Amino acid sequence: MVLKQQSIWQIQVKVNNSWMWKQLLKVRDTLISKFGNVYNLHNAINKCCSGGKIIISSIYKEIAQHSPKVQWSDTVWDSWNFPKHSFILWLVFHAKLLTQDRLCHLGILETNVCVLCSNQSNENCQHLLFECQYFVEVWNNMMNWLDYKWRSCRWESITDWYSNRLRGKGFMKKLKRLALSATVYAIWTERNLRIFQQKSRAPAVLFHNIKISILSKILNDNIPGYIKEEIVKL
Numbered sequence: 156m157v158l159k160q161q162s163i164w165q166i167q168v169k170v171n172n173s174w175m176w177k178q179l180l181k182v183r184d185t186l187i188s189k190f191g192n193v194y195n196l197h198n199a200i201n202k203c204c205s206g207g208k209i210i211i212s213s214i215y216k217e218i219a220q221h222s223p224k225v226q227w228s229d230t231v232w233d234s235w236n237f238p239k240h241s242f243i244l245w246l247v248f249h250a251k252l253l254t255q256d257r258l259c260h261l262g263i264l265e266t267n268v269c270v271l272c273s274n275q276s277n278e279n280c281q282h283l284l285f286e287c288q289y290f291v292e293v294w295n296n297m298m299n300w301l302d303y304k305w306r307s308c309r310w311e312s313i314t315d316w317y318s319n320r321l322r323g324k325g326f327m328k329k330l331k332r333l334a335l336s337a338t339v340y341a342i343w344t345e346r347n348l349r350i351f352q353q354k355s356r357a358p359a360v361l362f363h364n365i366k367i368s369i370l371s372k373i374l375n376d377n378i379p380g381y382i383k384e385e386i387v388k389l
């Protein structure tokens with residue numbers, strides 16, 4: 156045993172401890188420092204217990220930083236969005252998608268060329284999702300299909316429109332959020348398909364697949380019938 160009858164709250168990290176153990180002690184120290192001392196931390200943990208069990212969601216609320224809601228929150232986390240689409244879009248908003256430029260920066264890759272177009276452009280988030288000709292073709296199809304009143308493939312314009320004009324309720328707003336997250340996800344999977352499986356699909360095929368996924372979501376979900384009828388008319 157690593158503890159050897161010592162208290163978890165007092166034990167010191169040793170050079171030969173495993174990486175996992177060092178990380179656990181690091182978390183412990185972060186929590187002690189957040190709550191001021193061990194006594195306060197114990198009190199906070201006790202508050203999160205019910206019937207002798209720790210309630211994980213209470214612990215999360217106790218520890219999580221309460222930061223203000225970001226403007227693009229509705230765009231990313233709309234209830235119609237597929238969770239995996241939301242996650243990829245969330246990474247895009249945080250500029251954390253592992254594109255080739257980041258992998259080069261981390262020393263994992265040496266070359267950086269977009270696999271979606273033939274322009275020999277460097278692959279970064281801005282190019283892959285918004286400047287690349289492949290994205291432009293798919294996104295233009297999407298804007299035509301859903302009859303967007305504005306047309307832009309620029310990231311700044313898209314996020315600005317979504318964060319301001321497309322916030323709140325209304326099925327067309329929700330549908331357009333679903334469309335953006337589904338498109339971003341599809342572009343990312345197409346990029347991965349080309350890199351890891353040496354397969355490719357034309358922009359029209361990808362757009363067709365995105366449409367199918369959007370329609371299947373709408374028609375299978377618990378969405379009012381009159382909304383489904385409106386969407387099927389598109």
Ligand SMILES: [Zn+2]
Nearest residue numbers: 269271272287
């Ligand atoms: Zn490209």
